[in-house]
Amino acid sequence: MPGLLGKKIGMTSVFSADGKNVPCTVIEVGPCVVTQVKTLENDGYEALQLGYEEQKEKHTTQPELGHFKKAGVTPKRHLAEFKGFEGEYKLGDTITVEMFSESDFVDIAGITKGKGFQGVVKRHGFGGVGQTTHGQHNRLRAPGSVGACSYPAKVFKGMRMAGQTGNKRVTVQNLQVLKVIADHNLLMIKGSIPGSKGSIVIIEK
Secondary structure (H helix, E strand, C coil), rough: CCCEEEEEEEEEEEECCCEEEEEEEEEECCCEEEEEEEHHHHCCEEEEEEEEECCHHHHHHHHHHHHHHCCCCCCEEEEEEECCCCCCCCCEEECCCCHCCCCCCEEEECCCCCCEEEEHHHHCCCCCCCCCCCCCCCCCCCCCCCCCCCCCCCCCCCCCCCECCCCEEEHHHHHHHEEEEEHHHHEEEEEECCCCCEEEEEEEE
């Protein structure tokens, strides 16, 4: 699917035509530069590699510098591949937020906020077991039993336990584009998207 790279700016709300207050997320999308054109003959599939955000040369490795110089562009901080672009694009071409239009539906992928090591109540929404009376000490937020006692005498894979929470790549599908502000490369998306302010997201049609 064709798409672009962007940065989550924050959330706000707008009024719809029927007077409803709709929460939305503001994303700074592009402009993205074509850094590589993959073809069926050379790579086995057709795709465009896009670069987003400037990066200093001293923070770029030598192989990356050669890659960007071959494309005739300045070093970029983030790269991503997209398939399904219509029309022909060459190295160095710029793609802006204007490829999206209002009432489009998009899929957005981002890295969720990391919350560290958390217990089962916060991580999986367990309700807690037992009561504070009857000699119960500090087991209110404990997970309880995690497996059988005799057979099969093991803990099944996928058992919900405490562990690392968040900091995962999550894709939210079928989000509506409320407004495209081409002058400032902004996209207003209905609802929320994964990630914190300033995080990089991938927007696909």
